[in-house]
Amino acid sequence: MHDARDAEDTRLLEAGEYAALVESYYGVILDRSRIKMRREDDAVAVAAEVAIRLLSELKRGRRYRVPFRVVVHQVIKWKVKEHFAPGKIDEVELEDWLRKASTESTEELEAERGFEGLIDGLTELEQEVLRLRYVEDLDFQEIARPLGKEPNAVHQIHHRALTKLRKDAA
Amino acid sequence: MSEVQVETLFDEFATRYLRGERPDVREYLERAGAEREDLGALLDGFLAAVPARKPTEEDVVLVQARLEQQPPILLLRLRRKLTREAIVAALVGRLRLDPAKSGKVDRYYHDLEVGLLDPEPVDRSVWDALADVLGANVRGLAALRPEPPPALATYLRRATPMQARLMESADAPAALADQGPDEIDRLFTGSA
Numbered sequence: 440m441h442d443a444r445d446a447e448d449t450r451l452l453e454a455g456e457y458a459a460l461v462e463s464y465y466g467v468i469l470d471r472s473r474i475k476m477r478r479e480d481d482a483v484a485v486a487a488e489v490a491i492r493l494l495s496e497l498k499r500g501r502r503y504r505v506p507f508r509v510v511v512h513q514v515i516k517w518k519v520k521e522h523f524a525p526g527k528i529d530e531v532e533l534e535d536w537l538r539k540a541s542t543e544s545t546e547e548l549e550a551e552r553g554f555e556g557l558i559d560g561l562t563e564l565e566q567e568v569l570r571l572r573y574v575e576d577l578d579f580q581e582i583a584r585p586l587g588k589e590p591n592a593v594h595q596i597h598h599r600a601l602t603k604l605r606k607d608a609a
Numbered sequence: 610m611s612e613v614q615v616e617t618l619f620d621e622f623a624t625r626y627l628r629g630e631r632p633d634v635r636e637y638l639e640r641a642g643a644e645r646e647d648l649g650a651l652l653d654g655f656l657a658a659v660p661a662r663k664p665t666e667e668d669v670v671l672v673q674a675r676l677e678q679q680p681p682i683l684l685l686r687l688r689r690k691l692t693r694e695a696i697v698a699a700l701v702g703r704l705r706l707d708p709a710k711s712g713k714v715d716r717y718y719h720d721l722e723v724g725l726l727d728p729e730p731v732d733r734s735v736w737d738a739l740a741d742v743l744g745a746n747v748r749g750l751a752a753l754r755p756e757p758p759p760a761l762a763t764y765l766r767r768a769t770p771m772q773a774r775l776m777e778s779a780d781a782p783a784a785l786a787d788q789g790p791d792e793i794d795r796l797f798t799g800s801a
Contacts, residue, residue: 479753
């Protein structure tokens with residue numbers, strides 16, 4: 440799911456096109472900031488903080504063993520947290536995470552990211568329904584066929600899976 | 610709003626997003642009403658998990674404007690390599706205004722561009738014309754008004770209420786004393 444995007448990120452990193460790389464994430468940075476902030480100017484302020492941090496990291500030569508998108512989402516998470524509870528603790532935690540991401544094994548750091556990470560806590564059947572719906576872009580009738588289920592049953596599984604995701608996220 | 614409706618909103622957002630559209634998270638959160646937090650949690654998890662889409666021009670301008678401490682509409686115009694005169698001429702033409710009053714349109718446009726004019730009462734036809742000329746959702750950009758320069762902010766903090774009012778009125782281009790309110794005033798301030 441992420442291969443093309445990761446390849447493009449690697450190309451931009453290797454070419455030293457840091458501004459273009461960070462800019463290519465402005466959409467998702469803003470969207471995630473908007474979800475967390477009630478006011479548009481707060482969302483834009485947080486998005487700018489994220490962009491500044493990512494650019495300064497790249498410009499000082501930091502490289503990561505995790506895909507760049509993982510770093511982007513981690514910085515968003517921390518900058519949002521910092522907005523609500525300003526202080527140095529989050530900055531220390533972020534610095535520690537970034538240092539680990541640039542020097543240590545990537546599996547643990549990457550595990551929580553990506554679509555597989557999102558649906559990790561669901562049953563196999565629930566995972567398959569969400570994968571077919573949101574990765575393969577199939578409708579409920581199309582999902583029902585390979586699973587040998589009725590479309591209504593697929594609806595219920597889909598509903599159960601999203602309810603679990605909502606509870607996990609809350 | 611029920612649990613099922615939140616899931617319907619999420620499903621609609623997710624499928625549109627994966628088909629290459631850029632659904633507006635603000636619109637979906639608004640539609641969720643009291644369930645905003647629940648929908649937000651689902652959308653946040655989803656956006657963190659799927660490949661990021663290319664940003665829109667508005668996204669780029671909003672963040673860059675903040676980074677460069679420039680008003681977003683001004684930054685958009687500069688990115689388009691358009692002069693203020695060109696924008697004003699286009700506004701006069703599209704809104705069928707008297708070309709002799711271009712100077713007045715220019716003053717209003719300048720104030721709108723740098724965030725000195727309240728965008729709320731500006732007529733929809735002005736936003737539509739600007740969107741055509743600048744090729745972006747200018748109304749959305751105008752919602753984010755730049756902070757005043759530090760020196761001005763310091764001055765405003767120190768000025769007495771009367772001084773601040775005098776300064777604001779000196780900056781306002783509206784209702785030129787020699788001509789009185791007209792169609793241009795109505796378009797930019799809602800009053801004529």
